[in-house]
Amino acid sequence: MRVIAARLLEWYDRHARVLPWRSPPGGAPPDPYRVWLSEVMLQQTTVAAVKPYYERFLARWPSVEALAAADNAELMAAWAGLGYYSRARNLLACARTLVAEHGGRFPGSAAELRRLPGIGDYTAGAIAAIAFGEPAAVVDGNVERVVSRLFALDNKPAVRARAAALTPAERPGDHAQAMMDLGATICTPKRPACAICPVRSDCRAFALGVQEAYPIRPAKAARPHRRGFAYWAEADGHVLLVTRPAKGLLGGMRALPTGAWGAAPSLADAPLSAEWRLLPEPVRHVFTHFSLDLSVACARVRRDEAAGEWWPIERLGEAGLPTLFDKAARLALRERMTETAIAC
């Protein structure tokens, strides 16, 4: 076990990825705020997608105090496009808790971090290890894959126990990041690069020639298909936007008004009565657990009669629409020029 951790650290010293939120291998621990911000953004999200968001957030809100004082709508708009929007709400709740109850400081142990909003087992361990040097268990998807292959393990509790036993007292943060870098660049889900792996000689799955059989994945659930309407109500250079309820899909985000989505949606739930014209092609969008054909109904209306926010169309980019509604808005703007909409 010690040998594996040592080989891994030696490899990390030479091959660590350079990332904006990271200290170099063996360097001083990074600012806990930066570690936390990056870890939350990286939950189920690729490094490439996170980078520009991380840079923008750090420039706009450089400290916990600054973030705690952020305007809710501005923060949600800044998160738009990154997905899993409850993370943004929890980020703000966590910052405010830290300022109100912890003097604006991050607690230094995984156990305490774990109690904060949006910080689960993984993120608590990652912050504790990387920013505070605690030899905490850090088990993300990469670590699960690496450890399950190293020891040919077929269940999560066993993987977690082995990962904990593998964690060294020295440089636990670099160890965690080394495991993740190995998983991201060499011990990949498909066609792992075992030929250049620093711990190939310690790997049971490699010895058995069954690397790609690990980790064992549960069967994929079928993805249902739904249909629905979104409404582009335009008046005097403005479009009607709503803020979606805090909980649920795209919660707390600005959006075009919609009805209920399902097998047989109807235009009966429009935000106001108007001569709606349906755009010829729907927006196709795929969420994790369902796919959606969103038809866009357009109308020119009077500006007085609807509940919502009349947003200037030329500044729509600042509204912070999530990707689905950004697609719908772009389609509406394109099609209204060509007059191909169908009266309904």
Next chain:
DNA sequence: AACTCGTGGGG
């Protein structure tokens, strides 16, 4: 414990 919750890139 099983579901819910986004998005974009790669094979």
Next chain:
DNA sequence: TCCCCAAGAGT
């Protein structure tokens, strides 16, 4: 085109 999946958390 379709499927996979990426530094998970909350309920």
